[in-house]
Amino acid sequence: MGRALAGAAVAAAVAVATLTGCSLRIEEASCGGGEYPVLAVNSSGGDCVPDGEEPAQGWARYPQGKVPEKVGDKWDIYWSTHTLDENGEIIELPEGG
Numbered sequence: 178m179g180r181a182l183a184g185a186a187v188a189a190a191v192a193v194a195t196l197t198g199c200s201l202r203i204e205e206a207s208c209g210g211g212e213y214p215v216l217a218v219n220s221s222g223g224d225c226v227p228d229g230e231e232p233a234q235g236w237a238r239y240p241q242g243k244v245p246e247k248v249g250d251k252w253d254i255y256w257s258t259h260t261l262d263e264n265g266e267i268i269e270l271p272e273g274g
Contacts, residue, residue, distance in 0.1 A: 204248070205247065205248040206246065206247060206248075207225070207244075207245045207247060207248060208225035212228060213226055213238070213244075214245055215232040215239070216236065216237060216239060216260055217260065218235055218261055219261075221270055224236065237261050239252070240265075243256075
C-alpha cells in the first residue's frame with residue numbers, strides 16, 4: 178500500500194507542476210546584485226559593471242528597454258546576434274560573431 182501511495186503522490190506533484198505551468202528551470206541573472214550588464218562595441222560579448230561606474234572603453238550600456246535580465250531571456254538571445262557600433266547604433270553581428 179505504501180508504494181501505491183508514494184506513486185500517487187509523485188503523479189499528483191507532476192500533474193500540479195504541469196497544470197500550473199510551474200517549471201523546475203533555474204533562471205540565472207545576467208549580473209549579480211550591485212552590477213549591471215554591458216556589451217562589447219562592434220563585437221560579441223558582455224560583462225558586468227558595478228553600479229555607479231561607467232563601462233570601460235570599448236564597452237557600452239544596453240539601450241533602455243533592451244537590457245537582458247536573465248540568461249536566455251529574449252534580450253539575451255537578441256544580443257547574441259546584435260551589438261552596438263561606435264555611434265550607439267544597433268547592428269547585426271557577422272555570422273560567427
